[in-house]
Amino acid sequence: MFGLKLLIFISTVHYTVSGEIQNVSNIKVTASGKCMTSSKVMNVLTLIGQKQCIRKCLQNHQCKSVNYRKKQLHCELIAAKYGESGTSLVLDSECDYIEMEDQPQELTGSCKATSCKEECVPLSSGKPFCVNGKCPTGWQIIGEKKYCFVNSPIKWQAAKASCIWMEAHLLEIESEAEQILIQNKASGDRWWMGGTDEESEGTFIWVHSNTTLNYTNWLEDEPNNGGTGENCLEILSDGLWNDNKCDSSFYYICEKMIK
Numbered sequence: 664m665f666g667l668k669l670l671i672f673i674s675t676v677h678y679t680v681s682g683e684i685q686n687v688s689n690i691k692v693t694a695s696g697k698c699m700t701s702s703k704v705m706n707v708l709t710l711i712g713q714k715q716c717i718r719k720c721l722q723n724h725q726c727k728s729v730n731y732r733k734k735q736l737h738c739e740l741i742a743a744k745y746g747e748s749g750t751s752l753v754l755d756s757e758c759d760y761i762e763m764e765d766q767p768q769e770l771t772g773s774c775k776a777t778s779c780k781e782e783c784v785p786l787s788s789g790k791p792f793c794v795n796g797k798c799p800t801g802w803q804i805i806g807e808k809k810y811c812f813v814n815s816p817i818k819w820q821a822a823k824a825s826c827i828w829m830e831a832h833l834l835e836i837e838s839e840a841e842q843i844l845i846q847n848k849a850s851g852d853r854w855w856m857g858g859t860d861e862e863s864e865g866t867f868i869w870v871h872s873n874t875t876l877n878y879t880n881w882l883e884d885e886p887n888n889g890g891t892g893e894n895c896l897e898i899l900s901d902g903l904w905n906d907n908k909c910d911s912s913f914y915y916i917c918e919k920m921i922k
């Protein structure tokens with residue numbers, strides 16, 4: 664009994680002091696107790712830990728998912744993910760199926776954990792490379808896009824230019840699903856998005872896509888073109904939308920598709 668308590672004590676301490684073990688708990692297993700069958704298995708790495716398996720996949724541009732076989736410590740790198748043609752999930756208690764786009768940013772490159780606060784690109788050599796002029800707070804992969812939440816207030820035009828500098832564009836919310844994802848991350852602050860009615864008062868467009876707004880989430884009585892005129896679109900701290908003066912300075916959100 665005492666032995667058991669001691670064991671629990673030691674493992675708890677080890678868990679909290681060791682960064683390595685805490686990181687492992689951040690891995691998101693897409694389907695536990697299942698393996699994906701696919702013709703697109705690129706490589707099988709043996710005697711490798713689960714975290715290392717995910718790192719290997721993240722370092723390979725073609726790798727989208729892995730099957731990790733816990734008993735054999737086998738790692739299958741796969742150039743497909745579940746849902747693509749020719750894939751299926753099968754029950755296998757020894758297996759975890761893990762998709763890369765579900766994984767937290769810290770795992771996407773070791774430079775993230777050291778000096779690089781910006782985007783970390785895996786080179787073909789497997790080494791991480793830190794790119795400047797990229798998202799200052801780190802890209803967040805949510806759904807099908809990467810988002811950068813920049814918490815320095817600037818005018819709408821400057822925010823638009825800043826996103827382009829990051830090889831991205833100001834946020835365009837295209838659906839209720841995306842609205843909910845953004846709202847959960849952006850609550851508590853107000854942010855510029857990529858909508859404007861500068862060209863034609865009352866007709867908002869997404870400036871990057873050059874399309875009219877399909878989905879909208881206006882606050883009641885907005886857009887009202889208030890004061891001396893309001894032509895730029897912001898998302899408020901509760902997720903509702905408002906038109907505001909483009910010369911006001913707010914935080915902003917950039918987005919780009921996951922390559």
Ligand code: BGC
Pocket residue numbers: 885887889893905906907908
């Ligand atoms: C109005 C908004 C307007 C904002 C400007 C609010 O009081 O309701 O329509 O955009 O002021 O800061």
Ligand code: CA
Pocket residue numbers: 885886887888889893905906907
């Ligand atoms: Ca307004």
